[in-house]
Amino acid sequence: xxxxxxxxxxxxxxxxxxxxxxxxxxxxxxxxxxxxxxxxxxxxxxxxxxxxxxxxxxxxxxxxxxxxxxxxxxxxxxxxxxxxxxxxxxxxxxxxxxxxxxxxxxxxxxxxxxxxxxxxxxxxxxxxxxxxxxxxxxxxxxxxxxxxxxxxxxxxxxxxxxxxxxxxxxxxxxxxxxxxxxxxxxxxxxxxxxxxxxxxxxxxxxxxxxxxxxxxxxxxxxxxxxxxxxxxxxxxxxxxxxxxxxxxxxxxxxxxxxxxxxxxxxxxxxxxxxxxxxxxxxxxxxxxxxxxxxxxxxxxxxxxxxxxxxxxxxxxxxxxxxxxxxxxxxxxxxxxxxxxxxxxxxxxxxxxxxxxxxxxx
Amino acid sequence: xxxxxxxxxxxxxxxxxxxxxxxxxxxxxxxxxxxxxxxxxxxxxxxxxxxxxxxxxxxxxxxxxxxxxxxxxxxxxxxxxxxxxxxxxxxxxxxxxxxxxxxxxxxxxxxxxxxxxxxxxxxxxxxxxxxxxxxxxxxxxxxxxxxxxxxxxxxxxxxxxxxxxxxxxxxxxxxxxxxxxxxxxxxxxxxxxxxxxxxxxxxxxxxxxxxxxxxxxxxxxxxxxxxxxxxxxxxxxxxxxxxxxxxxxxxxxxxxxxxxxxxxxxxxxxxxxxxxxxxxxxxxxxxxxxxxxxxxxxxxxxx
Ligand code: SF4
Ligand code: SF4
Ligand code: FES
Numbered sequence: 216x217x218x219x220x221x222x223x224x225x226x227x228x229x230x231x232x233x234x235x236x237x238x239x240x241x242x243x244x245x246x247x248x249x250x251x252x253x254x255x256x257x258x259x260x261x262x263x264x265x266x267x268x269x270x271x272x273x274x275x276x277x278x279x280x281x282x283x284x285x286x287x288x289x290x291x292x293x294x295x296x297x298x299x300x301x302x303x304x305x306x307x308x309x310x311x312x313x314x315x316x317x318x319x320x321x322x323x324x325x326x327x328x329x330x331x332x333x334x335x336x337x338x339x340x341x342x343x344x345x346x347x348x349x350x351x352x353x354x355x356x357x358x359x360x361x362x363x364x365x366x367x368x369x370x371x372x373x374x375x376x377x378x379x380x381x382x383x384x385x386x387x388x389x390x391x392x393x394x395x396x397x398x399x400x401x402x403x404x405x406x407x408x409x410x411x412x413x414x415x416x417x418x419x420x421x422x423x424x425x426x427x428x429x430x431x432x433x434x435x436x437x438x439x440x441x442x443x444x445x446x447x448x449x450x451x452x453x454x455x456x457x458x459x460x461x462x463x464x465x466x467x468x469x470x471x472x473x474x475x476x477x478x479x480x481x482x483x484x485x486x487x488x489x490x491x492x493x494x495x496x497x498x499x500x501x502x503x504x505x506x507x508x509x510x511x512x513x514x515x516x517x518x519x520x521x522x523x524x525x526x527x528x529x530x531x532x533x534x535x536x537x538x539x540x541x542x543x544x545x546x547x548x549x550x551x552x553x554x555x556x557x558x559x560x561x562x563x564x565x566x567x568x569x570x571x572x573x574x575x576x
Numbered sequence: 577x578x579x580x581x582x583x584x585x586x587x588x589x590x591x592x593x594x595x596x597x598x599x600x601x602x603x604x605x606x607x608x609x610x611x612x613x614x615x616x617x618x619x620x621x622x623x624x625x626x627x628x629x630x631x632x633x634x635x636x637x638x639x640x641x642x643x644x645x646x647x648x649x650x651x652x653x654x655x656x657x658x659x660x661x662x663x664x665x666x667x668x669x670x671x672x673x674x675x676x677x678x679x680x681x682x683x684x685x686x687x688x689x690x691x692x693x694x695x696x697x698x699x700x701x702x703x704x705x706x707x708x709x710x711x712x713x714x715x716x717x718x719x720x721x722x723x724x725x726x727x728x729x730x731x732x733x734x735x736x737x738x739x740x741x742x743x744x745x746x747x748x749x750x751x752x753x754x755x756x757x758x759x760x761x762x763x764x765x766x767x768x769x770x771x772x773x774x775x776x777x778x779x780x781x782x783x784x785x786x787x788x789x790x791x792x793x794x795x796x797x798x799x800x801x802x803x804x805x806x807x808x809x810x811x812x813x814x815x816x817x818x819x820x821x822x823x824x825x826x827x828x829x830x831x832x833x834x835x836x837x838x839x840x841x842x843x844x845x846x847x848x849x850x851x852x853x854x855x856x857x858x859x860x861x862x863x864x865x866x867x868x869x870x871x872x873x874x875x876x877x878x879x
Contacts, residue, residue: 302748303748303768304748394772394773394775394789395773395778395785395789397788397789397792398775398784398785398786398787398788398789399782399784399785399788402785437778437781437782438778438782438785439777439778440773440775440776440777440778440785440786440789441623441733441734441773441777442733442737442772442773443661443733443734443736443737443738444733444737446737446738447737447738447739447747454738456738459627460626460627460630461630463624463627463628464627464628464629464630466628467628467629481781482780482781482782483778483781483782484628485781487624487625487627487628488628521822524818524821524859525592525818525859527859528818528856528857528858528859529592529594529856529857530592530593530814530818530857530859541615541616542616543616543618545616545639545687545688545689546618546636546639548687548688548689549632549635549636549639549683549684549687549689550632552683552686552687553629553631553632553635553683556631556683557631
């Protein structure tokens with residue numbers, strides 16, 4: 216069997232025109248339970264100019280330190296295994312080309328994702344992540360509805376409504392920098408909530424109200440502080456923050472039109488409702504109304520010292536002379552028109568009998 | 577930088593943060609740019625309206641953009657991160673989807689509201705003065721050096737993320753505020769939480785979570801030795817300023833960090849009178865030391 220010597224390799228490289236570059240990485244090392252010290256090691260590897268961050272880590276593991284731990288599988292941004300932080304922001308290691316960093320002379324810092332416990336080096340424990348995804352019941356609930364004789368028919372535009380959320384590969388990048396999860400580790404978080412919308416928005420699912428009721432509780436949709444880190448980080452364009460906004464809109468649609476007050480008891484939903492009414496009346500947001508109406512009269516009493524502090528600085532607009540936008544009547548007409556246009560219920564998929572009819576056509 | 581802007585102060589600068597409005601008008605006069613008022617604009621429909629009634633939000637924004645268009649200016653100038661993201665998002669939707677623009681305009685027409693043809697760009701004051709000829713113009717009016725003042729920049733979220741709707745600078749390593757602080761003769765302070773959230777959107781509904789977020793920047797800026805923080809967003813300002821003592825209670829340590837609106841910092845460096853910058857309208861007052869370092873121009877020595 217012929218051995219491949221260095222000369223042969225150089226010839227091969229020439230044949231395929233592989234250009235090499237040197238990449239330096241500062242990698243966070245942490246040995247797990249028996250090692251409480253986190254430290255950084257810098258490695259320099261020679262890799263093709265087309266190399267990704269994952270290729271570089273492979274080279275480190277092959278040539279420098281076989282004990283370096285990280286997850287990978289598909290190498291093509293499909294499996295969601297290789298989430299990690301590059302210079303503080305979560306990425307899929309297999310999706311990031313390193314050439315621009317080399318050209319800029321910048322040594323990147325690689326660390327495990329945030330908001331999840333670290334097991335070893337770049338490997339995090341995904342258990343809390345899966346736990347939250349499972350908590351939103353990530354499956355279709357068609358309850359006791361008789362199964363269709365042929366199939367559930369979903370129109371292309373109905374599928375389109377949940378197409379972005381269906382792209383999620385469960386990598387956890389959106390969770391890594393979620394600001395609300397840093398403050399409340401029990402917050403369901405962007406990935407689980409995007410998954411929740413994938414089912415709330417699915418016309419075949421019959422559990423919409425119960426789902427929304429659960430999502431409106433503690434650690435649910437109203438915990439989201441709209442920092443937009445999730446949209447910024449997601450490598451698949453899921454835009455979890457937008458999915459959370461859609462869950463808010465569904466809550467209002469179901470809750471206000473059908474008078475399901477249980478859906479509207481969350482302080483977050485109440486705040487949203489007061490906000491909308493405030494702009495309806497005056498065209499502007501009137502902060503004075505927000506505090507008592509959001510937290511209720513008893514809560515507001517507790518807030519009196521705080522409110523006085525704001526009043527002293529002139530931050531509380533006069534409740535007797537609310538500021539009104541000129542021509543506010545225009546806005547009221549607009550609101551009424553749009554309310555008439557709002558569909559009262561989500562249009563559901565064709566039922567089995569419709570399918571039969573459709574088949575007959 | 578333009579010569580004329582359709583000026584959209586938004587809810588906060590019109591009501592509880594009037595000092596931001598007066599400072600913006602004053603710095604604009606120094607920069608010799610004209611701000612055209614739009615008296616019948618409403619809230620842009622950001623936040624909760626956007627979330628709960630997305631179609632109402634889109635129409636409110638369209639109505640504002642239509643009014644901006646009728647001023648003849650090419651750019652709507654905002655001084656709020658949240659207005660900036662929400663108006664840009666609505667604008668992008670209307671500009672890139674002709675069917676949607678037609679539907680919205682049809683609704684506006686039905687209730688006798690002027691329609692929008694998609695010809696306005698939405699930009700934040702920070703972007704206009706931190707780059708290009710706007711920056712040169714600011715440098716030439718920043719005549720009072722704020723030397724010795726240590727300023728912690730706080731960007732807030734919705735002027736950085738999502739970059740595909742904002743895209744002025746690297747959302748993880750922004751530097752526009754630092755550039756302006758330096759141009760004022762002051763010293764920018766670096767700290768990791770400068771790109772994080774102030775917690776304002778949920779401070780009424782989830783105060784504990786919001787304060788948990790707010791503590792971080794206050795703590796880091798204090799520990800890094802900042803004299804003041806500066807922010808381009810009135811919601812961040814309200815959170816950092818008015819909720820500061822609640823954050824201190826949570827952190828179990830005192831904070832005494834004056835928070836400046838961007839326009840106030842620029843105004844101080846350009847010699848705008850203290851009476852116009854109206855620091856008295858802040859909950860967290862300026863210390864004598866900070867007043868000195870800000871070199872407040874006060875003809876009647878009254879701050
Ligand atoms: S926008 Fe909401 S869900 Fe997304 S990262 Fe921020 S707090 Fe988390
Ligand atoms: S939403 Fe995006 S970032 Fe979050 S888990 Fe899914 S694919 Fe990953
Ligand atoms: S290895 Fe599969 S997503 Fe990166």
